[in-house]
Amino acid sequence: MISRAFASSGYGVFGVREYHSNIKGRHSYIHLRIKEKQPRSLRYPVDYLVALDADTIFEHLEDVSQGTKVIYDLSFERSDLASARMIMRDTAERIRKTLEEGGYERNVKGALKLMEDRGARLIGVPFDDLVNSAVKEGPASRYFNTLGAAITLGIAGLKVEHTIEGVKAVFANKEQVVKLNVAVVQAAYEFCMNKGLAGKELPELKVGKRFLLTGNDGSAIGKVLGGLRFQTYYPITPASDESTILEEHEALKWIQKETEKLKEAGVVVVQTEDEISAVTMASGAALTGVRSATATSGPGFSLMAEGIGFAGMDEVPLVVTLYQRGGPSTGLPTRNGQSDLLFALNTGHGEFPRIVFSSGDVEECIYDAMKALNYAQRYQMPVIHMIDKNLANTMDLIPEIDRKRVKIVPPVRVEKEPFKRYDLDTDTGISGFGIFGRDIFWMTGDEHDELGHVTEDPVIRDAMMRKRFQKLVTADREIPLEDKAQLMGPSSADVTFVTWGSQKGPILDVIEDLKNDGVTANLLYLKMFSPFPSEFVSSVLKKAKLVINVESNMLAQAARVIRMNTGIEIKKHILKYNGRHMTEDEIYRAAKEIIFGKEEKVEEVLVNGA
Amino acid sequence: MVHNFKNDITVDWCPGCGDFGILTSVIQALTELDMDPKSVVSVSGIGCSGKTPHYLNIAGVHTLHGRAIPYATGVKLANPDLKVLVMGGDGDLLGIGAGHFVAEGRRNTGLTVILFDNAVYGLTKGQAAPTMEMGEKTKSLTRANIFGKINPLTLALSAGYSFVARGFSFDMKQLKEIIKTAINHEGSALIDVLQPCPTYNNINTMEWYRKRVYKLEDDKSWDPVIASPDDPEAQAKFERAYRKSLEWGDRIPTGIFYDNRTIPPFTKRLNEFVPNYLEVPPAKQRILDAEGYTPVDPDLTFADKIIAH
Numbered sequence: 012m013i014s015r016a017f018a019s020s021g022y023g024v025f026g027v028r029e030y031h032s033n034i035k036g037r038h039s040y041i042h043l044r045i046k047e048k049q050p051r052s053l054r055y056p057v058d059y060l061v062a063l064d065a066d067t068i069f070e071h072l073e074d075v076s077q078g079t080k081v082i083y084d085l086s087f088e089r090s091d092l093a094s095a096r097m098i099m100r101d102t103a104e105r106i107r108k109t110l111e112e113g114g115y116e117r118n119v120k121g122a123l124k125l126m127e128d129r130g131a132r133l134i135g136v137p138f139d140d141l142v143n144s145a146v147k148e149g150p151a152s153r154y155f156n157t158l159g160a161a162i163t164l165g166i167a168g169l170k171v172e173h174t175i176e177g178v179k180a181v182f183a184n185k186e187q188v189v190k191l192n193v194a195v196v197q198a199a200y201e202f203c204m205n206k207g208l209a210g211k212e213l214p215e216l217k218v219g220k221r222f223l224l225t226g227n228d229g230s231a232i233g234k235v236l237g238g239l240r241f242q243t244y245y246p247i248t249p250a251s252d253e254s255t256i257l258e259e260h261e262a263l264k265w266i267q268k269e270t271e272k273l274k275e276a277g278v279v280v281v282q283t284e285d286e287i288s289a290v291t292m293a294s295g296a297a298l299t300g301v302r303s304a305t306a307t308s309g310p311g312f313s314l315m316a317e318g319i320g321f322a323g324m325d326e327v328p329l330v331v332t333l334y335q336r337g338g339p340s341t342g343l344p345t346r347n348g349q350s351d352l353l354f355a356l357n358t359g360h361g362e363f364p365r366i367v368f369s370s371g372d373v374e375e376c377i378y379d380a381m382k383a384l385n386y387a388q389r390y391q392m393p394v395i396h397m398i399d400k401n402l403a404n405t406m407d408l409i410p411e412i413d414r415k416r417v418k419i420v421p422p423v424r425v426e427k428e429p430f431k432r433y434d435l436d437t438d439t440g441i442s443g444f445g446i447f448g449r450d451i452f453w454m455t456g457d458e459h460d461e462l463g464h465v466t467e468d469p470v471i472r473d474a475m476m477r478k479r480f481q482k483l484v485t486a487d488r489e490i491p492l493e494d495k496a497q498l499m500g501p502s503s504a505d506v507t508f509v510t511w512g513s514q515k516g517p518i519l520d521v522i523e524d525l526k527n528d529g530v531t532a533n534l535l536y537l538k539m540f541s542p543f544p545s546e547f548v549s550s551v552l553k554k555a556k557l558v559i560n561v562e563s564n565m566l567a568q569a570a571r572v573i574r575m576n577t578g579i580e581i582k583k584h585i586l587k588y589n590g591r592h593m594t595e596d597e598i599y600r601a602a603k604e605i606i607f608g609k610e611e612k613v614e615e616v617l618v619n620g621a
Numbered sequence: 622m623v624h625n626f627k628n629d630i631t632v633d634w635c636p637g638c639g640d641f642g643i644l645t646s647v648i649q650a651l652t653e654l655d656m657d658p659k660s661v662v663s664v665s666g667i668g669c670s671g672k673t674p675h676y677l678n679i680a681g682v683h684t685l686h687g688r689a690i691p692y693a694t695g696v697k698l699a700n701p702d703l704k705v706l707v708m709g710g711d712g713d714l715l716g717i718g719a720g721h722f723v724a725e726g727r728r729n730t731g732l733t734v735i736l737f738d739n740a741v742y743g744l745t746k747g748q749a750a751p752t753m754e755m756g757e758k759t760k761s762l763t764r765a766n767i768f769g770k771i772n773p774l775t776l777a778l779s780a781g782y783s784f785v786a787r788g789f790s791f792d793m794k795q796l797k798e799i800i801k802t803a804i805n806h807e808g809s810a811l812i813d814v815l816q817p818c819p820t821y822n823n824i825n826t827m828e829w830y831r832k833r834v835y836k837l838e839d840d841k842s843w844d845p846v847i848a849s850p851d852d853p854e855a856q857a858k859f860e861r862a863y864r865k866s867l868e869w870g871d872r873i874p875t876g877i878f879y880d881n882r883t884i885p886p887f888t889k890r891l892n893e894f895v896p897n898y899l900e901v902p903p904a905k906q907r908i909l910d911a912e913g914y915t916p917v918d919p920d921l922t923f924a925d926k927i928i929a930h
Contacts, residue, residue, distance in 0.1 A: 018928045183925075222926045232923055236915045238908035241699050262896045264921035269910055276906050277895035279698055284724035288691035291684065295664070295695025298682060301903040303699065321685055408928070412919040419909040447662050447680050448700050448904060455675070455683035456667075464630060464675050465683070 012160040013043060014406055016169055016177030018223055021216030023049035025516075027592045028404040029620065032248070032344040036097045038066045040621065041406075042592070047216060049408055051372065051516030052595040055619055059167070060131075061159045065090035066098055068122045069106050070621040077130030081123065082162055084138035084155070091118045102621075134208065136162055145198035146191045154195045161199030168210030171200050222409045226402035229373040230332055231256040232412060233380025234304060235263065235278060238419050239330075241296040241303035243281045243289040248345050249403040250306045250334040254280055266414070286311035290318030294327045298454070300422075300446035302384045304330035308400075309338045309351055316359045319393045323363025325454045326433070326442070326479070328387035328422065329394070332380070335512075336400045337590040346590025347401040349512050349563040352572065355395045356541055362476070364483040366390065368494070368539040369397035371515035373407035379538075381417040382494065388422045389489075390482045391441060399563060401592040402513040431461040435474050440481025487542035495544040498551055500533030506606060507555035509581060511537040511569050514561050517595045524599045530606060540572055549577040559605055561585045561598060567614075584614045591620025624658045626651045628678040639816030639827070640669055640737060642790030644676055647706065647735070649793065650800035651679070661704040661804075664693040666713035668744050670737035673708040687718025690725045693732050694887075700904035701888040704804055707734040712742045712750040715771050719751070726780025729808040730887040733800070734782075736773055736811060739818040740825055747821025761821040773813040774866030774878060778859070783808035783886075785862065785879040789834050790816040791827055792875070799877060808886045815873070830873070837865070837876030847881040855883075 014024045023046045030039035042057070044050040056076035062068050062083040069092060075081060092098075092107055107117055113128075115121035123133055138158055142151035157178060164174045174196050182188045203209040224232070231253045234242065244254035258280040265273050283289040289305045296303040307315060312333050322329040335351045337343030355367045366386050370379045376398060383396040425434065425443025432452035434442040442461075445452040453463035458475060460466045499515075500522055508518050515536055522532045535551050552558060552573070560570045560581045565588045570581045585601045587593050601615035626648045634640045651661065663674040667686035674681025684692045689707045697705045707714075714722050714736055725732065740753035747761025751771045758765040777785045784806040788796035796814065803810035815834070817827045837843045845862060847855045862879035892898040910916045920927065 015928065180928075221928050222923065223928050224926055228923075228926060232919060232926075235922065236917055236919060238915060240903035240906055240908065241695070243695070260922055261894065262922075264918050265916045266910070266918040269916040273907065273916060274901050275896040276901040277898065279891060279895055279898070279903055281694075281698065283691065284720050287688060288694075288721055288724065291688040291691040292695035292698075295682075295692035296699035296903065298692075298696055299700040299703070299904040301699040302908065303695070303903075317685055318688070325682075412923070414917065414919055415912075415914050418913045419915060421909070445680075446904075447696055448659060448703055451658060451678070451680045453675055453681050453683070456685055457683070465672070 012177040015180040016173045019176040020173040021218045025050035026406040052520045054595045075131040079131040085135040145194040157192045161196040165200045165203035168213045227252040229376030230380045233377040237381035237384035238302040243293045243305045249400045250308045253306045286314040290315040306332040308334045320359030322393040326391035330383045343590040352568040366394040367541040385420040399512045432463045439485040495539035504531040504533040506532040508534045510561040520595045543576045545576040559583045587617035637819040639790035646793045646796040649797045663706040665708040668710040670710040690721040710737045711752040715751040723780045728887040733803045741821045777811040783881040783884040784810035786877045787813045833873040850883045
């Protein structure tokens with residue numbers, strides 16, 4: 012609601028959703044940043060802490076500081092840490108120690124006192140009374156979300172009509188619900204006014220229409236625009252949202268000049284019995300010439316390994332969108348991680364070519380998803396598109412979606428009799444694509460001859476291995492460098508950051524922050540890991556002075572890939588593997604430790620986040 | 622010219638293998654149905670049965686162990702105009718691929734599943750497969766089979782397959798007819814084919830089966846077809862099929878056990894949600910305009926994500 016309201020007033024909104032692997036009860040929150048220009052990172056401490064339950068106060072003790080406005084329901088003051096059973100036991104124990112060591116009571120009152128002593132401004136609100144004064148229907152708690160949001164927006168000084176826009180967006184088309192919630196908004200604004208809390212009215216900003224999207228949305232939209240017509244999935248966090256979004260938008264709308272020519276049509280989304288079925292069903296669909304894909308996360312991706320190998324061996328255009336979460340095993344099912352890079356590069360037994368690349372912001376998700384489908388068709392191989400959980404659950408505002416930014420690349424077609432699916436007469440390694448229903452040809456996961464029949468002939472084996480890998484050479488030649496890696500910022504700088512995925516935004520902000528310390532910095536931003544832009548990365552790193560690699564994993568996997576491909580070892584790392592999103596402030600602090608520190612090898616491990 | 626559905630490839634099954642009878646029956650069925658060779662594809666898993674697509678002169682894919690059903694489902698859903706044959710052994714479809722076998726019953730996509738049922742894993746030297754009787758000791762086993770057996774027919778019936786039949790690979794006349802009916806069946810069909818493995822299964826041999834099999838259709842009152850949702854016999858026909866499929870031992874029934882034409886296949890169910898799915902399925906859609914760009918309008922298709930200002 013807060014995001015929608017600010018967006019409707021023209022502000023830039025950027026946020027991340029954090030939640031437990033639990034349906035109801037455990038602490039979940041949205042960490043937001045709102046600026047006049049579109050933000051690209053988050054930061055602690057926060058300016059506002061809006062607590063809709065008592066647990067929030069305990070969980071975010073460390074996230075407040077001088078000037079933070081803490082908005083909460085006065086009734087929480089009766090809550091005790093000991094009765095906060097939904098806080099993970101270890102977390103509660105840590106909170107207990109913090110309160111005890113500071114000499115505070117082990118309850119919300121104590122926690123609030125601690126916050127106040129750290130400079131926070133406490134704003135207790137009688138939630139029940141306020142709601143009851145505005146609506147009579149249903150339990151008051153039903154409106155706490157709206158109330159908390161509206162009080163915050165009132166204090167921030169957002170015009171009430173934008174807050175009402177936010178309500179309408181959240182409760183789309185449910186007239187009665189909107190009416191009741193608007194009454195709560197009005198009561199909240201009145202409360203702010205009466206208590207002298209209302210902020211100075213914020214000016215409206217002039218912006219055009221924008222899309223409010225998550226990384227999941229971005230990938231789904233990109234797939235549709237890239238020609239996807241078949242998607243399979245097995246439910247898993249944080250990947251299945253993408254498939255749900257596709258299903259919600261399964262009825263496609265054509266651009267005006269096509270509506271007369273094309274019949275209304277749609278995307279087929281199938282929920283399968285497991286991820287093995289998801290990957291193989293998507294591959295089966297691809298054999299009919301349909302652009303198809305699946306989306307999954309770590310555990311599901313592990314199950315897909317054999318199917319991905321088949322796509323590699325049989326040259327099936329298959330896109331797997333890999334949403335990374337904290338591993339190993341079930342790991343941190345709802346938390347962030349970037350620990351699947353080496354696995355994505357090595358999934359499946361034997362040697363086969365694949366394209367592995369990643370996105371770093373919501374807009375990239377859109378166009379990368381389009382490109383992924385193109386790569387799969389053009390090079391007839393599995394394409395693994397990596398999106399980390401942090402990006403999947405990032406809310407971002409995108410000014411426009413340009414359907415013409417990426418052209419649809421049709422597969423190679425060779426008219427030759429007899430049709431040889433694996434014709435060796437090719438310089439690029441790419442043979443004419445075969446389509447079930449149009450061509451007669453064979454395929455097998457065994458090594459095969461040009462027709463697709465099983466062979467164990469040693470000479471054909473060598474030729475087929477070389478042909479398959481030749482496609483990767485072709486891909487490397489054809490895919491523009493900017494889609495593989497970019498040097499962002501000045502070409503020469505005191506510090507060169509290296510990263511991939513969702514740390515791109517915060518690092519770009521840190522580069523700005525470092526200017527105040529007299530440090531110039533740039534960013535070597537990696538997108539593609541197979542084929543890897545070895546020459547470019549090598550040339551950048553050889554010129555760089557101080558290189559700091561930033562990743563959300565423990566083993567600094569991208570740095571290992573760099574070393575494997577270029578021989579260059581990066582010695583300074585900022586890593587985070589507690590599953591929470593990286594924030595601008597912690598990267599900045601860690602970078603300064605490294606820049607101004609003396610040690611040869613440094614590893615800074617970040618710990619922010621509840 | 623009549624298409625030759627037999628491929629010019631050396632068949633490397635053992636002499637006397639029951640698979641030959643299945644291959645011949647499939648070829649005969651396709652020939653007699655006078656099928657357009659481009660309108661039918663075959664999909665197999667791993668094992669001796671997995672080689673079948675190579676021996677057929679139609680498009681075919683020899684996939685992963687146990688995964689023929691999901692690959693085939695992908696093909697069928699992307700292009701529902703294609704007839705899709707699935708070839709798999711009992712180890713392939715009921716062992717490693719059992720989850721998919723069951724899930725396919727729920728979907729009823731419209732696949733013709735031909736189960737090469739010989740109770741052993743032939744290609745890996747005769748280990749016990751899911752349809753082998755408990756206590757049975759074939760010559761390739763070091764000790765008697767300690768697992769119970771799966772009944773493919775009752776499993777298919779409970780999973781939701783709308784066509785369930787059994788054939789015997791040495792009765793090609795009957796098998797061919799079953800395959801023809803199954804191909805024309807709209808939903809998913811399971812044909813359990815009793816198929817001796819002469820190399821590893823010295824118990825369930827051709828002679829062993831010959832002595833026991835009898836045909837359901839020889840009983841003129843046997844009617845497995847449910848053609849209308851109002852058929853008052855529908856429930857009774859299912860129960861009869863289920864009871865019949867439990868019969869095993871001295872007498873083994875073959876033929877069509879159950880043929881329910883009233884359960885909508887997955888493709889028709891999809892058509893309820895995806896606009897014009899049956900008319901313009903994924904494989905029949907144009908995904909680029911004359912200039913090479915997508916014809917999809919992002920603003921209209923994803924209008925709910927737009928924040929107006």
